[in-house]
Amino acid sequence: MRKVLVIDDERDVRYVARISLGRIGNMIVIEAASGEEGIARAKSEHPDFILLDMMMPGMDGAATFRALREDEETASIPVVFLTAVAKVAEVQSLKALGARGVVLKPFDPITLPGEIAAILDA
Amino acid sequence: MASLRAHFRESTAERLREMTELLDALDSDSSARERLERHFHALSGLGATYGYRRISELGDEGERTNDPARWRELVDEVTRALC
Numbered sequence: 001m002r003k004v005l006v007i008d009d010e011r012d013v014r015y016v017a018r019i020s021l022g023r024i025g026n027m028i029v030i031e032a033a034s035g036e037e038g039i040a041r042a043k044s045e046h047p048d049f050i051l052l053d054m055m056m057p058g059m060d061g062a063a064t065f066r067a068l069r070e071d072e073e074t075a076s077i078p079v080v081f082l083t084a085v086a087k088v089a090e091v092q093s094l095k096a097l098g099a100r101g102v103v104l105k106p107f108d109p110i111t112l113p114g115e116i117a118a119i120l121d122a
Numbered sequence: 123m124a125s126l127r128a129h130f131r132e133s134t135a136e137r138l139r140e141m142t143e144l145l146d147a148l149d150s151d152s153s154a155r156e157r158l159e160r161h162f163h164a165l166s167g168l169g170a171t172y173g174y175r176r177i178s179e180l181g182d183e184g185e186r187t188n189d190p191a192r193w194r195e196l197v198d199e200v201t202r203a204l205c
Contacts, residue, residue, distance in 0.1 A: 008169070011131050011133065012130065012164070012168050013167075013168065013171075014130070014170075015126075015129055015133075016126060016168075016171055019126060051162070055163070062199075063153065081161050084163075084166075084167060105157070105171070106165040106167045106169075106170030106171040106178065107171055108171070109123075109126065109171065
């Protein structure tokens with residue numbers, strides 16, 4: 001059973017991701033509401049992958065991703081970005097730096113687990 | 123999906139209360155505008171994810187407008203769309 005860490009400041013996004021990935025995707029879901037909390041939980045929980053929101057106040061997704069990459073404890077954890085369409089161009093540049101993939105918002109909670117699996121298993 | 127929609131209705135009602143407070147504080151709270159914009163952004167994305175297309179459209183308009191009077195109208199419209 002895969003373990004996913006969902007990092008998003010929006011409680012409603014974390015909630016629907018938990019339902020989607022947990023109940024439909026049969027994954028263990030860990031949550032974090034900020035980049036800083038996400039980094040701490042990544043170190044303590046050792047998730048199989050991270051679902052990371054791009055737009056967060058304070059430490060945004062890009063800064064969080066770079067911090068995860070710079071820490072040897074978290075550098076190898078695959079990261080999939082969650083982003084709105086308008087930010088895709090920016091995320092493409094992060095894929096070039098090592099992000100595993102991108103899931104666009106709004107996402108369908110029914111198909112999200114399949115999308116994630118397709119990215120991780122590619 | 124029914125439980126997701128129920129959660130969204132409850133959560134959005136709480137969000138709308140906060141947005142109304144922020145609208146009232148626009149002249150006195152320097153962070154109110156940015157926080158309102160974030161709420162509209164959230165409604166735009168979450169509305170679609172939770173199956174409330176009209177709320178997503180209203181959130182999208184809220185992101186694109188810079189008019190507090192129109193923001194108030196949008197908050198009222200989201201409230202009606204929730205019912």
